[in-house]
Amino acid sequence: MTQFRLIKKLESGVRVGELETPHGIIPTPFFMPVGTVGSVKGMLPNELKSVGANIILSNTYHLYLRPGEQMIKSLGGLHDFMRWNGPILTDSGGYQVFSLGSGHNSRGKNKINGDKSLVKITEDGVEFKSHLDGSKHFFTPEKVIQIQLDLGVDILMPLDVCPSGKASYNEIKHATELTIRWAERAKRYFESRIKNQESRIMHESQNGKPMINDSKFTIRPMLHGIVQGGMDEGLRRDCAKKLIEMDFDGYSVGGLAVDLETRNMWQTVKLMGEILPENKQRYLMGVGTPDDIIQAARLGMDMFDCVLPTRLARHGSVYVQKRTKNNWTKDEERYALVNLLNSGFREDPDVIDSDCSCPVCRAPMESNSRGEIGRSSDRAEADNGGFSRAYIAHLLRSNEISGIRLTTIHNLYVYLSLVKELRQT
RNA sequence: GCUGGGAUAGCGAAGUGGUCAAACGCAUCUGACUGUAAAUCAGACGGCUCACGCCUUCGUAGGUUCGAGUCCUACUCCCAGCA
Numbered sequence: 001m002t003q004f005r006l007i008k009k010l011e012s013g014v015r016v017g018e019l020e021t022p023h024g025i026i027p028t029p030f031f032m033p034v035g036t037v038g039s040v041k042g043m044l045p046n047e048l049k050s051v052g053a054n055i056i057l058s059n060t061y062h063l064y065l066r067p068g069e070q071m072i073k074s075l076g077g078l079h080d081f082m083r084w085n086g087p088i089l090t091d092s093g094g095y096q097v098f099s100l101g102s103g104h105n106s107r108g109k110n111k112i113n114g115d116k117s118l119v120k121i122t123e124d125g126v127e128f129k130s131h132l133d134g135s136k137h138f139f140t141p142e143k144v145i146q147i148q149l150d151l152g153v154d155i156l157m158p159l160d161v162c163p164s165g166k167a168s169y170n171e172i173k174h175a176t177e178l179t180i181r182w183a184e185r186a187k188r189y190f191e192s193r194i195k196n197q198e199s200r201i202m203h204e205s206q207n208g209k210p211m212i213n214d215s216k217f218t219i220r221p222m223l224h225g226i227v228q229g230g231m232d233e234g235l236r237r238d239c240a241k242k243l244i245e246m247d248f249d250g251y252s253v254g255g256l257a258v259d260l261e262t263r264n265m266w267q268t269v270k271l272m273g274e275i276l277p278e279n280k281q282r283y284l285m286g287v288g289t290p291d292d293i294i295q296a297a298r299l300g301m302d303m304f305d306c307v308l309p310t311r312l313a314r315h316g317s318v319y320v321q322k323r324t325k326n327n328w329t330k331d332e333e334r335y336a337l338v339n340l341l342n343s344g345f346r347e348d349p350d351v352i353d354s355d356c357s358c359p360v361c362r363a364p365m366e367s368n369s370r371g372e373i374g375r376s377s378d379r380a381e382a383d384n385g386g387f388s389r390a391y392i393a394h395l396l397r398s399n400e401i402s403g404i405r406l407t408t409i410h411n412l413y414v415y416l417s418l419v420k421e422l423r424q425t
Numbered sequence: 426g427c428u429g430g431g432a433u434a435g436c437g438a439a440g441u442g443g444u445c446a447a448a449c450g451c452a453u454c455u456g457a458c459u460g461u462a463a464a465u466c467a468g469a470c471g472g473c474u475c476a477c478g479c480c481u482u483c484g485u486a487g488g489u490u491c492g493a494g495u496c497c498u499a500c501u502c503c504c505a506g507c508a
Contacts, residue, residue: 095460131462257459285460307461314464
């Protein structure tokens with residue numbers, strides 16, 4: 001039984017489908033806003049919905065460290081905890097193994113541990129030091145599944161080893177092989193836990209208790225296998241083959257959103273699109289820019305997440321469509337980044353993107369005395385959007401929370417309307 | 426009016442004889458950001474130069490000294506206390 005249904009494959013190569021999760025059926029391809037610590041920074045659940053999000057991503061590593069998965073479980077699971085009733089996917093912490101590991105902290109200083117690596121990988125799992133307080137912890141493939149099941153998420157990622165894009169062949173090979181062995185352990189543990197859960201539900205319903213119709217109880221969460229292997233075709237093929245044999249619910253393509261100076265990832269994405277099972281969803285982890293997502297979807301990827309729209313928004317940058325009327329000026333470069341903190345926007349009266357209909361840019365249209373249609377001048381009208389670049393730049397400079405909220409809403413809308421468009425055209 | 430204290434780069438503020446074009450913070454400018462240690466980080470921030478480097482600055486004007494943001498004198502302005 002597969003919970004992914006491929007409806008059709010568009011001429012562009014984009015796969016249109018749907019994914020059935022314990023928290024509802026969602027259309028693919030989709031983009032997941034990143035809410036690492038149980039919050040898409042600055043956004044409330046209803047705001048995410050209003051901008052078109054129907055699934056979000058959170059993080060095992062972070063929630064385990066704080067507030068702890070047991071606390072979240074006792075408070076009703078992650079969905080209830082954060083009051084988000086749509087599906088949630090959690091990353092496993094595999095990326096943190098990468099980003100907290102030695103040689104990879106390219107920016108800033110280690111806040112807790114000086115220059116020492118926070119991570120030590122062994123066959124059994126990964127020992128790491130909390131970035132919060134330096135305390136030691138140990139993740140195994142089983143532990144990471146347990147945490148995610150306790151969080152109650154819809155789509156789980158197994159613990160993997162995500163090597164730097166700059167790693168040597170041997171390092172990548174070792175990481176890939178370990179990822180495969182860990183995937184097998186994760187799968188075995190996951191299946192046994194799910195089986196227990198299912199039999200318990202069966203048992204309860206046969207005992208005269210009311211049958212549970214809630215999809216939360218009847219639709220099982222999904223576990224992905226994560227394909228590693230760097231840019232090496234042999235390793236990628238081998239890894240994919242072994243994971244496919246284990247029959248995961250879906251497949252993730254990892255290790256491509258790291259160390260971008262070495263990025264020639266398209267060949268690998270193309271390969272993945274060709275060899276991963278057609279009837280399972282494919283998740284390209286951590287990618288990417290809007291243009292990246294278009295390209296990847298055409299190569300057969302179904303799921304995306306990226307910190308760019310939210311992080312860039314907090315750093316003052318917004319995406320602007322490069323189109324004239326309905327034609328893109330250049331198909332492979334549809335979006336430009338604009339940093340509103342640049343001095344040129346201080347007095348810019350225009351909205352971020354006049355072709356954008358997000359809640360920030362959208363403004364009621366009216367015709368003036370000469371019959372020209374333009375943005376309503378009635379700024380005082382409630383709920384009318386139409387915030388000027390000058391105003392948003394001012395808010396950002398003043399460190400007003402509303403500034404980064406506006407840019408975040410806009411950028412997320414860009415991503416979410418983009419995938420929506422992908423599904424339709 | 427008297428007695429103290431003070432005037433440093435856009436602002437605030439270190440610096441009390443050489444290593445000072447001058448710490449640090451803010452502001453400003455630019456860049457980076459792809460499974461979030463990230464409302465963060467990096468760089469620039471007197472002038473000229475790609476750069477080595479050169480030139481002009483620490484209230485104003487003189488002076489002492491090989492050498493002054495730092496010491497002395499006068500002046501201008503500000504602050505506090507006392508009249």
